[in-house]
Each structure stands twice: as C-alpha cells, then as structure tokens.
Amino acid sequence: MASPFFFVFLLSGLLLGNTYAGPNYREALSKSLLFFQGQRSGRLPDDQKLSWRFNSGLSDGSSAHVDLSGGYYDAGDNVKFNFPMAFTTTMLSWSSLEYGKKMGPELQNARVAIRWATDYLLKCARATPGKLYVGVGDPNGDHKCWERPEDMDTPRTVYSVSASNPGSDVAAETAAALAASSMVFRKVDPKYSRLLLATAKKVMQFAIQYRGAYSDSLSSAVCPFYCSYSGYKDELLWGAAWLHRATNNQYYLNFIKSLGGGDQHDIFSWDNKYAGAYVLLSRRAVLNNDNNFEVYKQAAENFMCKILPNSPSSSTKYTQGGLMYKLPQSNLQYVTSITFLLTTYAKYMKSSKHTFNCGNSLIAPNVLINLSKRQVDYILGVNPMKMSYMVGFGSSFPKRIHHRGSSLPSRAVRSISLGCSGGFQSFRTPNPNPNILTGAIVGGPDRNDQYPDQRDDYSRSEPATYINAAFVGPLAYFVGKSH
Template identity: 30%
Template sequence: MRSTAASSAGPLLALLHLASSGAWAQITPQQVYQPPPASRGAVSQQSNLTNGVNPQYADLLGNALWFYDAQRSGALPADNRVSWRNSSCENDGSLNNTDLSGGFYDAGDYIKATYPFCWTLTSLAWSALSFGSAYERSSQDAYLDSTLRWGLDWLSKAHSDADTLWVLVGNPSTDDQYWGGDQDIPGPRPSYSITRQNPGTDAFASCAAAFAASAYLYGERGASLPTSTGGAQLGGVASIHNRTYSEALLRHAEGLWDLAVNSSPKQVYNTAAPTAGQSYPSSDYEDDLAFAGLWMALAKADASYANQGLVFYPNGTNAFASVNSALNWDRKVAALPVLATQLAQHNASFGLQMSRFQNDAESYFDRLTSGKMQYVSQTKGGLYWWAGDSDAASLNPALNAAFIADLYSGFATTSAKNSAYRSLADSQVDYLLGDNNYNGPFIVGQHPNSPQNPHSAMAAGGNDITNINTSPPQELHVLYGAVPGGPDKQDRFFDIRDDWPQTEIALDYNAPLIAAAVSRIARNVTKDPPFATLTGAANVASGRPTDAAYPARKKGGLSQGAQIAIAVVVIVVVFAAAGALSWWQRDRIRWYYRQKKIGL
C-alpha cells in the first residue's frame, strides 16, 4: 500500500526544498581540520593520547573524511577545506529541467552515480550507528555531519518527485575522454532516471536504505546499534541529532520503499536505464529489498518492513552455505544476517529470531576464515581475494569483509569464533595500514610511503589524456585520505597513474576505511597503526602490471612500442567513428558480472 507522503507530490516537494536548501545549520567544528604532512604518519603517537585517542587514528579518520570534501561537485561552500578545488558542474540536470547540482564525483573522473553512492552513504551511517562515539572523541563529528548532508541533500534532489529517481549524471563513455581539472569539465551533461513506469527495483531499494539508515542516525540523540550481546554502546553521534532533518529523510525513504515494492516489473535499474548501468551494472535486486526492509524497520520502528524485506532474504535450510559473494555496492547478501542480528538484539519487538541470523552469519564467516569458501583465497601477504571482484579493486572486498566481521564478532556464539572473526577484521585493516609487501599504507598522504599516483583527474593536474602517467611527472595535488584499488594477487603495487585497477580512487573505497578508524577509536585501540613504525622506502613493484588496464602480452609478435602505436591509431578511429568509447576502461566497469555470478 502506498503511503500518503509517497502518493502526494506536494509534501514531498516541500521536503525536497527544505532538504536541499541548507535550512538547518550544521554543527561547527571545534577547529578546522586539515591533513597534516605525511611525515607525521612515520612517528609513533602511542603515548600522545587526546581524549584516549591515538592521534594517528584521529588523523586517519580526519583524512578519510577530507577525501569526500575533495570529491564534492556543485557550488562549494564558503568553508571549503580543499584549496585546489573549485565550484563545478553547477548546471547538472539542466538538460532535463531538474536541479542535480551538488553531490560527489564518483571516482577518478566526473560522473555522479546514484546506485553505488547509496551503498556508500548507508555504510557511513551504519558504522556511525555502531561506532559513532569515535566522532566526538576525535573532533570529527562536524565533518561526518557535513559529509552526510552534502550527499543526502543531493540524493534528495535525485528523488525529484514521487515517481522519479535520477541514477546517473554524466555519460560513462564520453566522460572518460576528458582528463583535466574541475574548471573545464565538458557540458552540458546528460542525466538518466528510473521511474514508477520504468522502474529499477534495486536502485529504489538501495536509496531507501540510505535514507532510512541516515534518518535513524539523525532522529534520536542516542540512536545506535549494538555491537555485542552485552556491554557498553559504542555507537551514535549525539551532536548531529536533528529531528526535523530526520523526518525529511524518512519521507524520502518511505517514498522510495513504495517505489521498490510496488512498481512493476521488478527489475534491475540497468534494464530501465542501460547507459546508467554501463559503469555499475547490477546483478539482481533481491538483496537490496531485504537490506532496505531491515533499515526501514529500524527507522520506522515497524516490524512489517522487515517482514516484507525478508521475503527476499536467502531462505531454506543452510541457505547461506552457498553464499560466496563479496560485499559491495552490488552484492549486499553477506551484510544481511549481520544487520538482522544487530536489529534482533536492538529491538525484540521486531520478532527477528537472532539464532537464525547468527547461524547464517557464522556460516559465511566460518567458511571464509577456514579457507573453505569457493572462489575465495588469500594472497601470501594475507589479503582475502575474491575471484573476479578483487581483480578490479583488491582492497575493497577485503575491507568490506572486515567491516561486517568487526560488526558481528561481538555476537559470535563461541569464544573461538569471536577470536577468528576479530582476527579476520584486524588482519585486513592492518594490511591496508601497512602490514603488507608494499611497506606502506594504501592511503594517499598518510605516510611518506603512501601511494603517490592515484588515478584522479582532479588531483593529477594534467590534461594530456594520452600521457597521464608523466603529465605532470608528479601529481599536482595530494588527495589525502583516498584509498586506491589496491595491489594484485601477488601483493605487488605498481603505483602507476593509468593503472586504474590499482590506483583509481572511489567513494565506496573510503567507506570501510572510515568504519575501521571509528571502530578502533571507539574500542579504545591505542596501539599505533602499522604504518607508524615502518622503516625503509615503499616497495613499489617494478616492471609491468598484468590486469585489465595492462592486459597480458602474448609471446612474440609486435614490440610494445608497435602495439602502442597501433592502439593509438585504433583509438583515434574509434573516437571518430563512434565517439562513445574511452581511451582506457575506467575501473568501475564490472565486466565479470556479465560473464558469471559468483555465489548466490
């Protein structure tokens, strides 16, 4: 049944205006945070605690949030912290008579993609609900608030009326043909939508989840989710409480949930908007509906939403025994029993059987930690590797697994399981933070050994699309806090600017870094992160990568120079003939989903 708010455009549009107009003042930071020099990351801070927080972890969180400021689109505010960023793409949506300015650029180029962005927002809200006490202790609560609001206010614009959700701004094919700063981005830019008449069930549901999780976070001063069956609550950010804003977000959640469950046919959004799905093709919608139903139940304090969503939850005896998929913006199955367990502990009136979801979560984590999960292995350095997923961005699947293992470990049914899941989470985070063959943290600007060449058109400072590795030789701007794609299966990291599987940055890559930082702060981890005690230079791999950006060469045949020359000629012809292909594929094209589905 459609809600009153969803079926009437008037109240919704009024709320849209409020949400996008900056009607409610944000909290003011105690002092402006700017990333410190990378050299600070090479100094032990273990004995210099402030509010019980190791300054290295405070900087880690501060830098990770600063990265989102660097990715902002639209008219930048007066308190913009990123000196080299400019207002940009202020006319987004104009071709469709819609205001789609603002929001965040998705990755190393300039598209704005709704479906993966909703997962990013939900992840940020989820980690804040679980470990949010860290924000005030590290004086980053104002920056969490501004990051969430910048994203949620844009998402409110994207839900432009009761029946419409805009899912992409920019064209993935032509956008990659521009490599340069934020002042000369070609326009006007096209926008693509899904509607009640031409639906995208997964995108509607994913956006409902983002709004619902955020509405709950803002709605109550003590709003939090448990991270164990007992003990102190570590979550919630009391200082950002704003009931009026929460109510506006919740109305968007209700409207999008209505679209997800009541529009027909149920289908993935890239069926309705194929261009929008070029970079982020969705494989199904069932997990999005189950995920959104749980978040709606929490935000509305109404078990009926959970019951609706759980219709799409993996059912049957030992259903999770065959779930092998990594957790990411497309596949949320692994997160479902973890969130359901938290909700069962949080509110018994939801009627969720905790033991059922514990069994499902442990089926997943036990197979993962014991090395018995199909399609999953570990590198020699210990990084979990999902065949297909990790080839395109190795750190993200491992860090998302660490995120949900961290959330769940306190609910484990035995001490041995608790230890195994805790080890899973800590080992993957420590790998990110410097316990790796690269001998540096995979976080830009955090340490002298941090990656130097993130694949970012904004930060690079060049405009020669045919020579981005050396134009300019040194990246012009430091993209502090950015997490790159990560090393290959041999733990090698080449730090090459055009090697997008390894060096491109993205909004969703940073979300589990923030989750890891707030978890360690909230849990009073004061020991230095691994990068603080590293010695020696970064171990940048030599030679040539072998990945989608640098395909393996056949033995014999043409020399590399000849191959490059021929490739350039072919590219020029393709540009002239079709005008729709990029010089290189951007990192987000998930070709492997088109070839096979792994797991459920």
C-alpha cells in the same frame, strides 16, 4: 589459500593481545573522511580544506529542468552514479551509528560527509513526482576525456527510473541510504531526520511496487560501470532491513520474510548487499535473542565462516602478506566492506558474550577482530611493500592515482581549461600527481602484494567513495581500542 605465515600472524595476534599498537588509527580516520571533500560536486563551502578543488557541476539537472547539483563523483572520473553513491552514504551512516561514540570530533565530519550526499539524494527523490533521478553525466563521453571536474564540457545527461522504466536496486539502495542517515540526524537535526525518513519510505515503496533492474532500464548509461550484477532482491532486503531498523514497523519485517531465503555469498559490495543485510538483521538476534532474526544470524555466521582463513568452509584467498584477495578489479573495495562486517559482527558478539562454530572450530569475537585488524593495518602500511594504500598517510603511499582532479594542475595554478584531450599529457606523465587527494584509498596491490603505482592501471590505482566509506567503521573501532 592463506600462507602459513598468515596463520602464524593470526595466532600471534590473539596471543599478544594489545601489545602491537599498529598505525595511527585516529589520523587515518580523519583523513578517510577528509577524502570526501575531494569528491564533492556542486558549490563548495567556505570551509573546504582540499583547496585545489573548486565549484563544478552547478548546472547539473538543467537538461531535465531540475536542480541536481551536489553529491559526489564516484571515483577518478566526473560522473555521479547514484547506485554506488547511495551505498557509500549507507555505509558512512552505518559507521556513524555503530561507532559514533568512538569517533570523537570526527563524528561531526562524518555527518558533514553524509549530508553532502543526502542533500543531493533528496533532490533526486523529490524533484519530479513518479521519478527517481539516478545519475548525472554521460559516462561514455566522460571517460573519453581527461579534464578537471571544474572544466568538464562532456554531456551532463540526466538519468532516471520510473514506473515504466523501473530500478528496484538503485531505488532500494537510495531508500537504505535515506533511512540509515535519518537515524544519524535523529537527535542533532530532528526536522531533517524526519524528511529523510519520510522520503525513504516513499522511495522504498516505489522499489517494491515497480520491480526491475535499473541496468535493464538504462543499459549503457550504467553498464559496464555499475551494472546491477547481483539483481535487485539483495537491495530490496537491504533497504527493508534499514527501514525496519529506522521505524521498527512490522510491515518491513513481513516484507523481508516474504522475500524468502537469500543467496549465500562470500562478498559484500556496492552491488551485492546480502551479507550486509544479514549482519544488520542479525543484530536483534545476537543482542536481544529475538527469534524473528535467528535465520539472519545463521546466515551472517555462514558468511564469516566463508571469510575466515582457518575455517573448513572458507572460500576466501589471502596473499602471502595476509591481505584478503577477492577480485583483481579494485580488490580493496571488498576488503574494506568485509572488514566492516567482521568488526561489526564481533562488536555484537562481544556485547552478548556470543560465540559460534565454523565446523569444529569455536569462533570468539577476537578471531574476527584480529583478522579485521590485519586488513586495516595492511592497508595502512603493514605489508610487504611497506606502503600505505591511503594517499597522504605514512611515509610511502600512491603518488600517481587514477584521478582527474588530482592529476591535473589545479585552477589555482592554471585557470585556463585544457579541454577534453589536453589533459592526457598529465595522464601519461610519470611525474607524481600535483594535488594530493588526502585519505583516498586506491584499488590496491595485486595477488602477489605488488603495487606498480601507475596512473593508467585503474584497477589498482583508482580510489572510490565506497572503498573509503566502509573503512570508516573499522578505523573508528580501532581508535577506540587504542585509547
């Protein structure tokens, strides 16, 4: 349950309007995108700003005789998991589509971050007919070592799905990423946009035609790290929703309807896409009064009622300090993703002067915005510990994050590899990480608003691409509101 303090905060925020300016959202937006440079795999460009990182994974894919260099390491390790990487790409693209006009010069940085992923995802989808490559690097081998990505000597095993070993979830998420990003590049690079969309259609067809969970096909290569716990129906819905938005083709709407009703969850993440799909599909109902999408508007509003603390159907807990608290494992990933949906649905509501009810409570857009702002501000330092959970932002932030590249001496300082186990000395030291992974958002505090800042406490101290990707949209929204 939320604390009485939190209800007072919500109410006072509504009454005070814009008198509380909050943190520097523009700086936070810039840093949230800069973070992705620290996660890059492949050959780094000349304009790389995080200069403690160097080339890595240049021969990725060679064991399968294909080029799979590029893309992002998902979190604090040196593995490329395409399932969360594709979700990261979809969320960065959605952020750019909804909030690009508020992003100013950061829109170009967002496009660069998206393209670093899509160039890689295109390779994965196009390298071998009948196959979709879905990851590089043996996670079990990688997690036994603590070494810089530039030095990794663990197996760079290549994983794929196919007609005989299906992966509807990872394929549909990849299709979503390619379709969403195709709209980002539609005006600035039409040729690239067409390639993204054409590939998205093929990958989505593969996801539809060959049904199955990639966890079943790849087992220990993806589980327990990124198992598809929610099944693949949510990704089929999500992928088709993005292709419908990108093409306006009735085929995808018919397919969406054929899937039937979805589950009513109170979460949104790299694994569970139902709520995101409902908000995405609700756009046509809220903005255009299109009855074809009315059922998704209702589902989106049911989701909001499960999140709002003063709603009779709320199933969301809040800490004493006002942070949404879903799960102890990397809680901020759920906070940033749900905050994106709150902000985006409120944006649709404002455009059409729409309201809805949670029981007897009338919900206006500002109710969602105020809760969203509370979450954003909490992450940026307005919390009981007065600590920003974005590295390099504010005067107090996590110094000992669970991240190999950040915690080990840079090649610029120590050119010789420490090997698989040599780096554990840096892992165990109480000293701060030598390299600041600017913009990284960590897993966050516990249910008591406490954060110990310990490198081995990975559920709280590890950053991840999908935590940041979902945060870009809300940050851009509040940049627009504060100027």
